Structures are given as structure tokens and as C-alpha cells.
Amino acid sequence: MFGPSIALAIGAKFVPFRKPRKLPGKVICEEYELEYGTDCLEMQVDAVQQGDRALIVDDLVATGGTLSAAIRLLECMGAQVVECGCVVGLPEVKGQCRLNGKPVYILVEPREIDNCHRADISSGILNVPCSGWLAERGKQQHEMKA
Numbered sequence: 389m390f391g392p393s394i395a396l397a398i399g400a401k402f403v404p405f406r407k408p409r410k411l412p413g414k415v416i417c418e419e420y421e422l423e424y425g426t427d428c429l430e431m432q433v434d435a436v437q438q439g440d441r442a443l444i445v446d447d448l449v450a451t452g453g454t455l456s457a458a459i460r461l462l463e464c465m466g467a468q469v470v471e472c473g474c475v476v477g478l479p480e481v482k483g484q485c486r487l488n489g490k491p492v493y494i495l496v497e498p499r500e501i502d503n504c505h506r507a508d509i510s511s512g513i514l515n516v517p518c519s520g521w522l523a524e525r526g527k528q529q530h531e532m533k534a
């Protein structure tokens with residue numbers, strides 16, 4: 389939902405990740421775990437080139453299963469995942485700890501996050517060469533909390 393607008397704003401191409409049987413052409417599929425059960429995410433095989441830098445945007449992160457499947461799909465096709473951005477983060481599910489060290493920027497959290505998550509966000513902002521909308525929002529969030 390937010391992806392196309394953000395891609396337009398930062399001059400990037402938009403690559404959709406969809407539930408099975410929604411995308412045309414040849415796709416690759418990645419299974420992931422949800423809070424209850426499993427699901428699959430698909431991406432078109434020719435959507436990214438080797439070495440492309442990718443930002444992953446989703447409305448919400450809970451377990452991190454969806455974002456981690458998107459990371460695996462992109463890396464499988466040779467792209468480099470720079471960062472993830474979500475409007476809502478549900479800290480009680482601790483999904484952000486499943487993202488293998490990828491920085492995740494969150495605009496709204498229902499309540500205070502724990503130290504593990506806070507450390508991940510801080511190191512992402514300080515150490516990762518970020519650009520564009522997500523990086524700016526992440527820095528603003530960090531400054532507001534400081």
C-alpha cells in the first residue's frame with residue numbers, strides 16, 4: 389500500500405511481494421512462520437537485478453515472519469537489503485529480533501520497546517548507510533526518543 393508512493397518519492401523502482409497466485413509471470417515463493425501457522429510470499433523472478441539495493445516497506449511488523457521472507461527472497465535473487473520500514477511495530481511479538489540484524493524503522497509503537505529492539509534500531513541508524521524516506525523517518529524517531 390505504501391510502497392509505490394515511497395518508491396516514487398525516492399526515485400526507486402517498486403517491486404510487489406504478494407500472497408501466492410496473485411502475481412503474473414514466473415515467481416519464486418518463500419514460506420514463513422506467522423504467530424499461528426505458516427504462509428507464503430511470492431516475488432517475480434525478474435523483478436530485481438544482482439546487486440540492486442532494496443528497502444522493504446510493510447504496514448505492520450509483528451513476528452517479523454513476513455519481512456524475513458521478503459529479505460530471503462530478495463537476497464536469493466542477488467539484491468542487497470539495506471533496511472526495512474513499517475508504519476506499526478508490535479513490540480510484544482519481538483519480530484524485529486528475527487530480521488538478522490537488518491535495521492527496521494517503525495513510525496508507531498503501541499507501547500515501549502525492550503532493550504533488544506532498541507539496540508537494533510540504534511545500531512541501524514548509526515552504522516548503516518541509509519538514504520531517503522525511511523532513513524529520515526528513522527532518524528527523526530531516534531531523535532524524538534533521545
Ligand SMILES: O=P(O)(O)OC[C@H]1O[C@H](OP(=O)(O)OP(=O)(O)O)[C@H](O)[C@@H]1O
Nearest residue numbers: 446447448449450451452453454455483
Ligand atoms: O510480522 P508478521 O507476523 O509477519 O506480521 C506482519 C504482516 O501481517 C499483516 O499481513 P497479513 O499476513 O495479516 O496479510 P494481509 O497482507 O492480507 O493483511 C501485515 O500486513 C504484515 O504483512
Ligand SMILES: Nc1ncnc2[nH]cnc12
Nearest residue numbers: 423448449450451478481
Ligand atoms: N498480532 C497482530 N495484530 C494485528 N495485526 C497483525 N498482523 C499480523 N499479526 C498481527
